[in-house]
Amino acid sequence: MTEDINSYPLPTHSIPGLRFSDHLADIVNVQELLESRGIDTRNTRIERYIKYLEHVESANSVSAVKIFKNISDARFEREIDWEMYVLREIHELMWILKGLKAHIPAGIDNKLRMIVSGSDFAAMDTDTVSRNTQFELRIASYFCQMGCEVDLSTDTDVVAVSPEHIFYLECKRIAGSNALEQNLKKAKKQLMARMPSQHGKKAAYGIIAADVTKAAFPHNGLTIGQTSDHARDVVQKKLIEIAKPTITTPILTDCRNVLLCWLQIHIPSLVIHPLTTTTRFSSYGVINPYLGRKSQKALADFQAIAAVGDRPDAREIPSQKLVPRTSIALPAGTTFSLDENLLKVFFEGGNNYGKTADEVIAHLFFDDTDHKFTFFEFELLAAKIPFEKRKKLAENPNTTRAELVIEMYIQKYPYEHH
Template sequence: MQSLDIKHHIEDLQKIRNFMELRGIATHNTRLDRYARFYEEIEVRGTQSIDAEAIFKNSVDSRFRSPGDWLLYVLREVHELMWIMKGLQTHTPLGVQEKLETVVGGRDFAALDRDSRSRDAQFELRIASYFCQSGFEVDMSTDTDIIASTGKFRFFIECKRIGSETQLRKRLSEARSQLRKRMPKNDGARIVMGCIAADVTKMAFSHNGLTFGMTNEHSRDIIQRKLVDIADRFGGALSFAAPRKLLGYWLQIHIASLILKPDPPTPATRFSSYQIPRPNLNRRGRRAVYFFYEKFEEVSVKDARAAPPQALAPRSYVTIPEGSTFSLDKEKLNTFLTQAGIADDEEPVAFASLNIKGKSEEFTNFDVSMLPAEYLDEWRSLVEEKPGEAAAKLIAAMYLQRYPYEPPSENDF
């Protein structure tokens, strides 16, 4: 979901609150109320001047270090609610009342919510929204999390939020057991299929908070790689042994992302999916998969209110002018390269610099961590033979990653 104008967030939050109030669900002095106050104050004072701690006084945490952190954490929550509301405006599922009452009672931020019921219900509503927007009749009133019916198809969906690697097998096994008990063997002429939707955000990002990317595409690719890695590493847990009508697994990551380029940086929310269909499906199963994907793609479209993308020309190389100088701390670099990854609370540590015509660029552990693994593998082979050339190429690669588009004038590099 793209970053929209502040006024759109305020309008959509009011729609959500009105929807709930009409159903007898009070929203005053709840997290919805605080999100609305946050955006209303931004509209008046601006992001840098707002006193977010006064609004979210029971949710102050070491992860909220700057106005940008507050903006992204709120954005993550509000965009999910906006997506849910988009579905509820199209079709109101049976059983939605209890889900909404549970959602309102949660803590302000998922990263701080120790009682999982609120975010579990919110995830179920997020998945239900895809089906509501796609023209399905949706039922959330039974033991099954979501039953979505339309035409010749009926999908039984179990939703699981998975917070750690140790939970993965247990939660997916539980979902398969629930589908075995709850899915009927047949439903007249309808094709009955099961699906397990799993939110693996906290597995991929243990802080359950924010990420960033140099460009929109880079941000997308970081999250997709996380999903593919989880699917590859835990393929054994993604069993299709039973139930026989299990159509597939639907892995999701939902996270706020700061997109650094082009300037100014843009906050956005990623709802990234990775579908794992049952292998060797029969004809009826293939029809169900194609239909399922088709409906998913129909609603996964850009919000019409978002500003059109800026026309930019990506560049594949960078020319560093004569007279430029660089430096690199090999010991720090080696330390970064031997680490498994960057810790949630880790601070940027500079290890290299580049000076072009008096303008200095510093590069940190975050810059090298975002380079593709394939590039670093090739670089390691070069560093043994030509260390000076390898250092220059690494700095040039990080510079290109930082400035991935053609400069607007000949005086820029």
């Protein structure tokens, strides 16, 4: 998590985002759409997401454990964990809603019934049918939003017709990196069997869409980034790493009408500065290196369609300027503490602290408030201090102890009026 954090400067502006009221409005719209098509949402995850957001929006204390029953997992401990996992689910449904508002594909009702029946969280879903179907709808939404005619009723997962081309897409969710090549080859075989060379007057082109979230992050949990750019790069590096075998041993060499393998990661992310919870939809395209001129034109058409994901939501709270903190005034009577064993390892230049990320290792108490700092926060700070400087700091342990705690405070609250 702390890799390369020094290369990401402290942001000077907040991250644009939607209000909880916007999230609630959209998920209610999802429920209304489902009900209008005869799909009952009572006692389903849709109803539970709404209940959770209503509590958050009304500023009432949220008992997520009571709303989402039978969840006993180490990944669901803190309030922010629940928030991020819920937002991950809601953001995907909101994205699907955007597409359905623009165009209702053929065969949509059976797909909607399948996704409603799924478990509350993808991280806990053992019935892959529901989430596989939801991935198909996520992919279809790109084309719906761009005005394509979309069909979900054929043997092919998604068929989308743009003004100039017709795209056949096979969608695969990859359970692990070892299963990637096998699934991509299976998708290729399905495309070659089902896709005509021509559909009316339009040439047909294939795309393999693969959700590799679980292959990249086996815990299927959360990611953390020091800044928004850092969080983005953590995910992009994973995508590139997963794509390498596909790039070095292309599976599309003998099918010029299959344009690319479109890899996606969809994962909740906690950005430390400024503190923000978000969901990352990251993509990486492994393009068929043997495309002809007409196929290149079809690829450009697809890339313009996929770029709809870069459009901002008109409801976003605009970015605000942030003023970095330059000093901290501590009143008389301020007290602090720092784990002594951890400090010893730090001075010695070691990395084996024997601490868990959430373990509290330091306190700073002033103005009737006990500011607690976790080992993860200490790791972020320690990663910026080279061994030579640590040896120098060890000469004055009492001063260093205070400085480290204050630095963690500034790291946690780097802006004025936090």
